[in-house]
Each structure stands twice: as structure tokens, then as C-alpha cells.
Amino acid sequence: MMRNRSLKTKTFLLLACVVLIATLPLGVYYVKTSSLLAQLGESEAIDKTLTSSIDLLHTDDVRQDALLALKEYRQIGVLKKSIVHQVVLFTMCYIAAVTVLSLVVGYFFISRITRPLRNLLDATAMLSEDNLQYKIENTASGEVGKLVDAFNAMGEKLLVARQEKIMAERRATWQRVARIIAHEIKNPLTPIKLSTERLYDKYLNQSKDLDDVMKSTTATILAEIDNMQKLVDTFHKYAKFPDPVLKDERLQDILVDVCALFKDTIPVTCSVAPDLPAVKVDKGQIREALSNLLTNAAQAIAESGRQGSVTVTAGLSGKYVQITVADNGCGISEENQKKLFQPYFTTKKHGNGIGLALTERIISLHGGKISCESTLGEKTAFTILFNVKDPYHVEDTRS
């Protein structure tokens, strides 16, 4: 029951308990003492004894003393009630005043203590939402003040660490890009060089088969130049990817078309929910993204060496349209899953690491999300989610 209460409430309740524990015994003691006091001057026997003894006294001084004693005894008998009443009243007022004052002062101090903690809590929430630049204004002193300072310092360090990480990732990406480009350029350079050397040699020797060699080497050189051109085009395409032109499209049509392209290569099962709402997408880009996923699936199945298949499903999941491309190919290791969508990351001999990176980019440009679940050596499933704010069906114009 107390678990859900705030620190402020808990501390306040603790204070209230302490105040009550401290003041209640005092109140009980006063009330008890007052009740004992109430018995004073109540004895009729004493009154009678004093009264009758006066008659027996004949000495004036002693008689006067006895009269005074009787008078005082009776006065106490009368005034004791008011005394008791006032003592109890005073005690109750005192306890009430002390309790209220303690709680008011306590509440003030508790608020002062918990305010920085609440700010800290808010700041932690901001931090968890990736707002690393958020700073808490430090109005507290002592341990809480130091905690706030430490938190602000931690935020700054996290920001610096984040920037350093971004820089390191960027550096690593560039290194990877440079390595891939170097590798990709080096590969065609060797046949080009060999072909050129062979052609030069044949030319110097005025070989009889110069014409034939000229034809074959030129063809090799041109083919390698084409490969290099394609490579450059791919990198260029990723670097300067155009913004999608969004239109209401039926995803089921796109999926069916893309699946049809791969039917000759691998067994593909396409299952699309009939009531799928229209989604604003760039048809060409989505086709490309899905093609990349299916290509990847086909390569994974080929790499596994098994007779595999690809299953493409699409349906509505809450406010999302969910597309899943699953295969039972070679799977992806956990470590590689983390780098899957990084540009120029590849595990294939002839891959350039652009396909999945491009797919992820297309999906994010459409405001969607892509994720991967895979078991190495068994299966892989890519899931795409498109947020459908106002789902509606495109009118079927087909006859």
C-alpha cells in the first residue's frame, strides 16, 4: 500500500507518526495527572472533621488557623475543576499546536527536500527520452545538491560520449566504405591490368592473333569498367536517395507483383489480409525495399544449401500494417544482426552492404520501422511496420 506513495507522502506520514508518538504520551500524562488532581477537596469527611473541630477550639489563633484551613480546603474543592479543565485545555491546545506546527514546518522542509528529487526524476525521464542536453537547475544544498551536480555532470559526459561514439561510428563507416571501394576497385583492376599487358605484349611482338586478343581483352576491360560503373552507381544511389513521392497504394498489389518476380528463383508464398487499408507510400521505393528483402532471403536459402522457401505475409496489427518476409535459410548471427542495417556492412563475398541499408532507409523515409529476428542456421524474419493513422480502403477499380 505504501509502495506506490511518493517519497514526500511517506516522509510526511513518518513525521506525523513521530510527532504523534512524541506528543500523545504527554497528553495522556497530563490527563491522568488532571484526573488525580480532581480528587482534591472532594472529601466530605475531611470537610466535616474540619468543621466540627472548629467548634472544639477555643484559642482564637488556633481557631483562626482552622477556619482558614477549612476555607482553603473548600476553595480548592471549588477551583480544582477549573484548574483541571484549564490544564486539560492547555494540554490539548499545546499538543494540537505543536502537532500542526511540526507538520506544517515538516511539510515545508519535506517539500524542499523532495523538490530536487522530483526534478531529478523528471530529468531522468528526459534523459531516457534521449534528451541529453537537459540540465537541472540546482537549488538544493548538501547531499541532494551534490546529487544534482553529479547528475548534470553525468548528462554532460553522456553527451560527450554520444558525440564521440557518433564520430567513431562515422570514422568506422568511412573506413569500411574505403575498404569496400578499394576492394571493389581492386578486383576489376587486375583483369584490366593483365588484359592491357597482354595486349601490349602481343602488339610489340606483332603477334598473329593480335586481332583476336584485341577483341577479347577489350571486351574484358569494358566488362570490368561496366562493373565499376555499376558499383559507382550503387554508392551514388544510396548517397543521393530521392525523397519518396507518397500516394495511397494497395500494399497487396505491390506484394503480389514483387513475389511474382521471384517465383522462378525460389518458392515464395504470399499471404495478404483482404481488408488491408491503403497506405501512403512510394510504390517504386517499396518495391525496391521488398525486392532487396526477397533477394536477401533467396541468397540466405542458397547459402544454407537446403531446399528452403520464403513466406511473405501482410496484415493489420492495431494501428500498423505489418509486412513480414520470412525465410528458412542460413540465418544471421546475433552480432551481425546489430550491424545489419549499417551501410556497407556485408558478410557476402560479392556484396556491397547497400541492400539492407537502403531498405531500412526507404522504410524510415516512409515513417515506418523495420526489425529483424533470426536464428543462426535456421531462419530469419524481417518485419516492416507502417503506421496507418486513418486507415481506409482504396476503392477497387478493377473489374
Added chain:
Amino acid sequence: MDFIAGLIIAVKSLVFMGGYISPDAQPVRISGMTVHVVNRAVSVSCSVSNAFTPELKKLAASGTPILLYMFADLKQQGSDSVIAATAVESRCDYDLATRMFRIIHSVQNDTVYFVNVDSALADAARFKKIPVSPAQNLSRDKAYYFVLYSVLGKTRVEALQNNTIDLMYFWNYKRPSLKTESFAGSQFMTEAGK
């Protein structure tokens, strides 16, 4: 005794906070008010009902002097200005030796002795023929009214190291008062034979 004395001091400081009134106490009020002309002076007679609460009665029986005052203001209707004002005292003493009550009325300046406590206190609470103003001071064509109120005095208490206590405590510091209906000045002119 020192403990009690300490408590008394606390009580004395607290006494202004409120008095002790037993739950069954009847409200103190002024009753039986009559207006008449005595020796060409406009006079009032009245009683203070329930003046002696049980506690006050016990205090009186202890021999502590009880002082009861009655204030009478004669005011002119309309302007509410005080034409005349007077205060009288009624003192009640109990003699423990003779076991008799002595009541002294300042108006008549007489002393009456009582054996019976109820008779004594009833007499102490009765104020007779309090002269307020000479009748000739009143105007025939103007209207007047009386405002009466009563208070208890302070008294010395031997049990409280001879300190004085305000007896109004027993009335919870509320003084009973009475405002009469207005009457014509001519009414007293006739009675005074003017």
C-alpha cells in the same frame, strides 16, 4: 502545594481563554425588572437569575466574598445617548465561624444576615430600587429606555496564595444584559408629581 501553585499560575494565564461552565448550568439572565419613581428619582428593580452557579455557590460557602454588580444605563430613544448611569454592588460573605451569610447591598447600604444559603444568595442577586436619574432630568415629550447588565467582581482566594481571581470565570465571561422597551418621559413626570 508548590505543584498546585504552579498550576494556578498556569491557570491564571489561561483564565482569559474561557471559563468552566458545567453542561447542565442554566443561563444567567436579568429578570423581574420593574421601573418606578422613588423619591422623585427614576429607579429600577431587578434580579439576576441563576447568578449563583453550583460552583459559585460552593465558593460562597467556603467563605470567599462574592461580589455582584448591577449597571443601569438610562438612554434616550433615537439618539441612544446615555442620560444617566449608575452601578450598585451586592456582596455575599459567609462566616465560617457563625455559619451565617451576610449580604450587603450598596444601594440601601444595609446588611442582612441569613442562615439558609439559598435565601442568602437569592437576596444577593436581587437589586431593589436602584436610583438611576432624577425624574426632572427627563423630558416629557421624549422616549427613554434602560439597559441593564450585571457582572461578577474579582475576589481574593487564600488557597491561591492570596491571588485574586475574576469571578466572571464562572459565567464564562458573559455578562447578562437586558434592554427594556421604550417609555415616554411624561410617564415619570406624572409619577413624580411634576
